Amino acid sequence: MCAKTNDQLLLESVHHFAIICSDYQRSKTFYTQLLGFSVIRETYRADRDSYKLDLKINENTQIELFSFPNAPKRPSYPEAQGLRHLAFATRNLDENVKYLRGQNVVVEDVRLDELTGKRFTFFADPDGLPLELYEQ
Template sequence: MMLKVSHIHHIAIICSDYQRSKTFYSETLGFRIIAETYRESRESYKLDLAINANQQIELFSFPAPPERPSRPEAQGLRHLAFAVDDLDDCVAHLNRQGVATETIRMDELTGKRFTFFADPDGLPLELYES
């Protein structure tokens, strides 16, 4: 039997500086805030952000979270990729916001263009032209 998954619902990210990451994901990347909750018992914020109608990012803060290797070749989740229609426009937007992007490359398997950048905690993020 195969699971009947329709789409990825959310990606959960734990950040080191909640306000900085909230600004990055909601203002720099432009993801719409759905809900923001402070959980007093955990001393933790949970911010729900809409990427589109089907996918979300859950941004969490926790007191003193341990660091995790985030280099693209570290074991575990390699990176988070966002599909975009106009890669050049998106790169220009990020650069105007002070976000450094890597040189645009070509996926040798698909012929699609892509680039990487990082969130405030160094999490590797990718823009992939669809």
């Protein structure tokens, strides 16, 4: 349970990540069919000409996928200030890499985190958002 003590805010976990995509249907397919996240709810907001798709990662974490007309691109390379990437934990890195490559997703070579001894790799969503697979 989260509680505030001694003027410190104690947080339990990440609730959601929000992503703005350029092509809603393409990103919806990527996150639901390719990555396998289930749809919690899908809402079209006519006043904004915008979709909001809530996706379930696990019991505690979600992705909010938004579409907005004419949203500006966010630079990723060279690395810009701000959120660097979104990392997903996996128990079988090799099988996930094999699966993604079989779906024609470009996946970087697996690397070793020198600080933790864990293996990881990167791939990108349809808009080039860097996504990481991190082996547990």
